Amino acid sequence: MGHREDLLEGAKRCLLEKGWVRTTARDIVAASGANLASIGYHYGSKDALMMAAFFQMVEEWGDGATRRLAAGRDREAGRERQLAQAMDAMFGEFERDRQFWLVQMEVIGQLDRNPDLKKRFAEVLPSGREGMLAIFEGVDDTDVPAEATRTAGAFVHALFIGMWVQWLMDPEAVPTGHELVEGMRRVLTGTALSGEPLPDA
Numbered sequence: 363m364g365h366r367e368d369l370l371e372g373a374k375r376c377l378l379e380k381g382w383v384r385t386t387a388r389d390i391v392a393a394s395g396a397n398l399a400s401i402g403y404h405y406g407s408k409d410a411l412m413m414a415a416f417f418q419m420v421e422e423w424g425d426g427a428t429r430r431l432a433a434g435r436d437r438e439a440g441r442e443r444q445l446a447q448a449m450d451a452m453f454g455e456f457e458r459d460r461q462f463w464l465v466q467m468e469v470i471g472q473l474d475r476n477p478d479l480k481k482r483f484a485e486v487l488p489s490g491r492e493g494m495l496a497i498f499e500g501v502d503d504t505d506v507p508a509e510a511t512r513t514a515g516a517f518v519h520a521l522f523i524g525m526w527v528q529w530l531m532d533p534e535a536v537p538t539g540h541e542l543v544e545g546m547r548r549v550l551t552g553t554a555l556s557g558e559p560l561p562d563a
Contacts, residue, residue: 365394372395373411373412376390377412382465382468390411409478413479423459430455431448435448442543443563449538456533457533492511494518495518521542525542
């Protein structure tokens with residue numbers, strides 16, 4: 363690898379080990395074996411390098427999650443069971459790489475302080491919704507229509523982020539995929555307050 367790639371890998375390691383705020387340019391240099399001047403030469407600034415590293419980590423997670431969920435997908439199951447299984451698998455990603463998700467929350471906390479970072483998040487938001495829906499549906503991103511991204515993609519993305527935040531608060535309190543699917547059914551049918559026992563999965 364050249365200095366550019368070395369810096370990117372070093373920044374990714376620093377993000378996971380020290381987080382966004384505590385990582386300094388010298389930390390990245392130490393982790394990468396590159397020199398301080400190379401940050402400016404290749405990326406312009408430490409923040410630009412950190413953003414590149416962060417979004418590459420997110421892309422790598424998405425690629426890996428797609429493969430892992432595809433491998434465990436039961437295509438013979440009914441629609442509700444498939445959805446519940448996909449949710450369980452997605453929520454299992456939180457525990458699989460806890461530090462990655464903790465770093466994401468810290469980075470989101472920087473948005474109002476970092477206009478460039480906020481702009482970048484806004485730019486990738488549509489593709490994030492598209493990608494999340496593709497993972498849940500077991501299809502390629504290119505098979506997700508724009509209108510599906512705006513509707514179902516936004517819903518699935520919101521559900522995922524909501525469960526992620528709840529998991530950070532209390533992993534033991536996160537509902538199962540089966541419970542969430544049943545919750546959706548009750549809300550849509552106007553029986554959310556019925557208190558009926560949860561049906562078998």
